[in-house]
Amino acid sequence: MAFLTQNDARRAACAPRRTSFFATLARLIESHRSRRALRRLDARLLDDIGRSESEAAEEARRRIWDAPSHWRAGR
Numbered sequence: 001m002a003f004l005t006q007n008d009a010r011r012a013a014c015a016p017r018r019t020s021f022f023a024t025l026a027r028l029i030e031s032h033r034s035r036r037a038l039r040r041l042d043a044r045l046l047d048d049i050g051r052s053e054s055e056a057a058e059e060a061r062r063r064i065w066d067a068p069s070h071w072r073a074g075r
Contacts, residue, residue: 001045028064 019027038062041049046056 027067031067032064035062 037057038051041056043053046053051059
């Protein structure tokens, strides 16, 4: 029977989770789709979500792999 020490438990809780290739690919595709949808919103809808046209255009221009770290956390 294996026992975890307190340090092992902390290390396991803080270690970054490994994701599979397909999970990463799915996340990248979803990011691309979201940005493409953002690009199609008109000024009225952008105002509803609290973004300006310039902010939406800047986000839509970002590369598929360029996502903020808080988007990746928890997945």
